[in-house]
Amino acid sequence: MLNNAIIHVTPVILCGGSGTRLWPLSRAGFPKQFLTLSGTTSLFQQAIDRINHIESDDISVGETLVVTGEEHRFIALEQLREISSVSAKLLLEPEGKNTAPALTLAALQALKNSEDPVLVVTPADQTMQNTKAFIDAIQRAVKVAASGSIVILGIKPTSAETGFGYIKQAGPAGDCGEFNVAKFVEKPNHESALDYLESGDYSWNGGMFVVRASVWIKALSAFRNDILSATKVAFNQSNEDQQFIRPNHDLFIKIPKESIDFAVIEKCPDSEFEIKLIPLDAGWNDLGAWDAVWQAGEKDQNGNLIQGDALVEVSQNNLIHASHRLVTAVGVNNLVIIETADAVMVADRSQSQFVKKIVNELSDQAREEHVLHRKVSRPWGWYDTVDVGDRFKVKRIQVNPGASLSLQKHSKRAEHWVVVKGTAAVTCGDKVITLNENESTFIPLGEKHRLSNPSKDLLEIIEVQSGSYLGEDDIVRIDDGYGRN
Structure with a gap:
């Protein structure tokens, strides 16, 4: 990268998934990324706002690309309209194919105008308590990626989590605070997770990547050319309607399903593709279950996180969300109580990840409550x-x-x-x-x-x-x- 050169960035928001573990607020027809779980805007809007604030003297931010499902296009469009300062296009997947094809669609779109921007890729359903730290880490990652490296943001671990993938760093830090990536580890057992936490050499994989569009295409061609070829064919026959870009339906459904990590990222160490890690310590949370929402939220003196019309007495460490009616709780601890217009869910906070089993039962019974809100x-x-x-x-x-x-x-x-x-x-x-x-x-x-x-x-x-x-x-x-x- 030339000194004083402006680096052009294209934000890419991966806006798929159903968030079944946050039922009954999150449903197939209105998944968790569109919910307002902290602050006054949705997780999707927060993700867009964060990335569009990384502009600096040597970084320019272009049009945001949102990759989402056809069925969610109008929800995403309406929430985008509330952010008047952001220009965006929506790449609409006729069905979910995991994140590798989604990023490939965005890379092909970004390369259409004979430009090769740096793609800043983030899921739409995460929170950051420290936006300033996030912006600083992304800006440094952009500068590293501009020189041709693939950069992954590594979340500083706060506990021995077994539900996340881990990244091992190696060597001294570079000029932008980047490290070499030694290896990736899939979800470990508790004993291994404790060792990783104590070593200080491991980070959580939060699914955030920074890479030039051309580098992603080249890497995917090397590791999974079947995905690249199938996605190109579908993309080249896209229909564009104002802010919507629709790849060819019949061709798209033939694309193999695969994640960014499995398709490319985990194959990069010891390959021709240089992969770097930028540590991120910004109060990250992926809100994967109701217990994570409780951990990330602002609680009262008794540890209760209360949203909506609720009265609580002699109770501690509960999450209570009241959407339509008064909810009261007396003498209960460590519960999740979620009230909506058509469903009420009560769970032990430590067991909240199993809410998805209820959703599966609703689906098996063909009940609308797993798909749509009232x-x-x-x-x-x-x-x-x-x-x-x-x-x-x-x-x-x-x-x-x-x-x-x-x-x-x-x-x-x-x-x-x-x-x-x-x-x-x-x-x-x-x-x-x-x-x-x-x-x-x-x-x-x-x-x-x-x-x-x-x-x-x-x-x-x-x-x-x-x-x-x-x-x-x-x-x-x-x-x-x-x-x-």
């Missing part, structure tokens, strides 16, 4: 299923300013709409009418219809469905502005 995000706003009974369903629907639902029809249900806030433009058959607050209309079974918000204010309606079948799949979209069938 309140469901949509590209035009959201709906909340308030009540369900025999042959009826009641929804509260909010439509964003200027947004519209699809022109659609249902074969098994009719709908009654009552405007409680704002102004609605309603298409019903060949007619378009305007409804104001306290006005209502009826949509007959089988009639094509559309709900729109023509104003600059939020629109809220109550919808009452009636019919023989009220499932979300009873919908025929005639015209849709969001690329849905």
Whole structure:
């Protein structure tokens, strides 16, 4: 790297995963990276904000690339819009293929304009207590990676964890505080983890990497050319729609699944690809289970982490999250109590990693609670299923300013709409009418219809469905502005 040269950085946010161990807040349709578990913004927004603050006199930060699932695109887009200072594109995977293909998509996109930026790659679902320390470590990693090395951020271990991979460093520190990587160790037993902690030569692998786009492509070609070739073919037939980039569906699903670590990183020591480690001591937490959320959160004098409307007496070291109702706890210790509109979960904090078994049971029983919240995000706003009974369903629907639902029809249900806030433009058959607050209309079974918000204010309606079948799949979209069938 030339002295005083500007290093161009492309942030890459890996925004996949379902976070099943944080159920019932995290669900397949609204996974943990989109939750606000600390502070006032989601983990996804915090990840984007952190990386976009690494700019300095010799580092410029370009457009952020977010790799996420097709089903989460509108949640990610809506949360991105709340960060007005950040420009981003979303690379949409039709199905999850682990992190190696995800990073490859981002690298190919970054190389499209005949540039070769340094990619700063981070998962979307982590927290950092010390943002300043994180930025400093990333800036040093960028300078090392600009010269052609692959750099991994090594988390300073605070305990003998057996659930993380470990990285062994070797030799003296370089000019940027970087170390050579001697080897990688998969999740060790407790005795080995204790030895690693005491030695001071090992770090946790937190899944954060810094590498030039061309170096990643070259390394993947050397170690897993099958992944590179398949991803290239799918990427080269992408469709781009404003902020969305969609690789070819049929070609993408043929890509082998593999992680960044197994595909490339763990093969780098003693190879032609120089791999370095930058230590990171920034209060990192991957929030892998509710106990980790408790550890990372701000607790009261009794060790209780309380979020929402909760009253606690004679209780210690609990995590209580109340989303919709008052939650009270008396004389209990070391519990996790999570309340949502449609589910309540109580667990011993030390056993909270087994919540995923409950999620598996819900999935086996084909229950919606493992997929969706009662309140469901949509590209035009959201709906909340308030009540369900025999042959009826009641929804509260909010439509964003200027947004519209699809022109659609249902074969098994009719709908009654009552405007409680704002102004609605309603298409019903060949007619378009305007409804104001306290006005209502009826949509007959089988009639094509559309709900729109023509104003600059939020629109809220109550919808009452009636019919023989009220499932979300009873919908025929005639015209849709969001690329849905």
